[in-house]
Amino acid sequence: MAPKRLSVVVTRRLPDPVETRLKELFDAELRDSDKKMTRDELVDAMKRADVLVPTVTDQIDASMLAQSGDRLKLIANFGAGVDNIDVTSARQRGVLVSNTPGVVTDDTADMTMALMLAVTRRIPQGLVEMQAGDWKGWSPMAHLGGRIGGKRLGILGMGRIGQAVARRAQAFGMQIHYHNRKRLRPDVEAPLEATYWESLDQMVARMDVVSINCPHTPSTFHLINARRLKLMKPGAVIINTSRGEVIDENALTRGLRAGEIGGAGLDVFERGHDVNPRLRELPNVVLLPHMGSATLEGRVEMGEKVILNIKTFADGHRPPDQVLPGMM
Numbered sequence: 001m002a003p004k005r006l007s008v009v010v011t012r013r014l015p016d017p018v019e020t021r022l023k024e025l026f027d028a029e030l031r032d033s034d035k036k037m038t039r040d041e042l043v044d045a046m047k048r049a050d051v052l053v054p055t056v057t058d059q060i061d062a063s064m065l066a067q068s069g070d071r072l073k074l075i076a077n078f079g080a081g082v083d084n085i086d087v088t089s090a091r092q093r094g095v096l097v098s099n100t101p102g103v104v105t106d107d108t109a110d111m112t113m114a115l116m117l118a119v120t121r122r123i124p125q126g127l128v129e130m131q132a133g134d135w136k137g138w139s140p141m142a143h144l145g146g147r148i149g150g151k152r153l154g155i156l157g158m159g160r161i162g163q164a165v166a167r168r169a170q171a172f173g174m175q176i177h178y179h180n181r182k183r184l185r186p187d188v189e190a191p192l193e194a195t196y197w198e199s200l201d202q203m204v205a206r207m208d209v210v211s212i213n214c215p216h217t218p219s220t221f222h223l224i225n226a227r228r229l230k231l232m233k234p235g236a237v238i239i240n241t242s243r244g245e246v247i248d249e250n251a252l253t254r255g256l257r258a259g260e261i262g263g264a265g266l267d268v269f270e271r272g273h274d275v276n277p278r279l280r281e282l283p284n285v286v287l288l289p290h291m292g293s294a295t296l297e298g299r300v301e302m303g304e305k306v307i308l309n310i311k312t313f314a315d316g317h318r319p320p321d322q323v324l325p326g327m328m
């Protein structure tokens with residue numbers, strides 16, 4: 001008799017190769033709709049699953065875990081960040097949590113550079129003019145932006161993605177600066193020709209571009225607040241492909257509207273998909289719908305990591321990408 005397969009509930013639609021493999025290996029319950037599960041639906045899913053596969057849009061808190069019953073044993077998050085899950089409460093209930101680190105590094109770093117160029121070179125304005133049929137021909141003073149070569153880039157958060165951004169920016173001729181909880185090892189810092197700032201205030205005051213590449217934790221909530229935004233140079237640009245909660249979005253909007261900040265490129269927002277409508281009105285702001293990791297290759301690789309974590313757990317071993325409370 002074949003051993004009983006783990007019951008796996010997936011909360012959102014995933015790429016076909018991932019869903020097919022989940023079906024082959026486990027008793028997988030897939031979604032026909034890509035609509036986000038409600039809170040009650042998530043609780044019900046946890047009650048009937050050995051393994052839940054949520055995404056970053058699924059908020060799983062202590063009260064939901066308390067209603068989940070005793071069956072749930074693993075939350076295999078489809079995503080690198082786990083701030084959507086109360087990892088401490090899960091651990092207290094004997095539920096393991098895993099994620100998919102490292103997969104989206106290059107894709108997110110690429111999007112960071114894309115946003116940087118889009119804002120500084122005014123690419124959206126050019127697109128609007130061309131699509132409206134309003135272009136009257138080349139002019140020496142039209143569509144003037146600024147070059148990024150030779151400019152100072154301040155990276156907030158020098159983990160995998162921050163370092164990948166630094167390598168790309170270095171190729172564009174930018175001067176690399178960074179603020180991090182800990183200074184990088186000399187063998188990592190030296191090839192990037194990066195300058196470390198222990199003081200975030202001192203760094204942001206001197207940068208032409210500030211890139212947010214740190215996770216959302218209690219200590220990074222509104223790390224870029226109204227006071228620090230006022231420290232920035234008037235023509236400076238801020239880019240965020242990390243977590244929206246790191247920036248005080250209302251303060252950023254005020255600064256942009258007042259001309260105190262040169263521009264912004266945002267792929268993430270403080271209130272999820274509820275974007276401040278005043279941001280949409282600003283010509284010096286480029287907004288994207290959380291596209292930083294949106295490549296087919298990246299999504300499939302994320303799914304492969306989810307499957308590996310579940311398969312390893314099913315075989316009686318610790319998932320390779322298990323997340324512990326102390327790691328956050």
